[in-house]
């Protein structure tokens with residue numbers, strides 16, 4: 001089970017989105033696919049990559065829930081990035097990239113779940129932004145010698161067209 005919640009100060013506004021582990025993978029995959037299709041700016045790509053990093057096949061089942069303020073928001077482009085997230089959700093609801101998947105996410109469930117997430121993003125505002133999360137996400141830990149958190153040059157999976165996180169392609173990883 002994974003839970004996506006509003007920031008603590010806004011907990012009461014929209015109830016958390018709770019999903020079983022398999023459902024969470026579907027949720028992340030359809031969002032990453034639609035985001036990868038429409039992202040144009042580096043900031044938009046960052047949001048897609050951040051989501052792609054919620055990859056349960058690599059980081060463990062039931063460990064990818066988050067509060068909305070943990071996403072890579074910055075105060076100066078909250079509204080722009082909200083618009084991008086809303087378009088990403090819309091594109092996912094419209095199933096434009098579903099043919100890439102080797103399974104059917106289920107139209108009814110996907111729609112209900114994505115609309116719940118959409119309501120949460122709409123309720124998110126500048127007061128909820130905590131740039132510390134962005135700093136931590138984009139700053140390399142000196143102790144680890146891994147690749148950068150955000151892959152240089154924003155590479156995409158050649159097979160699925162999804163932006164890669166440092167964990168690889170979220171679709172490829174689900175097929176292993």
Ligand SMILES: [Zn+2]
Nearest residue numbers: 157160169172
């Ligand atoms: Zn792939």
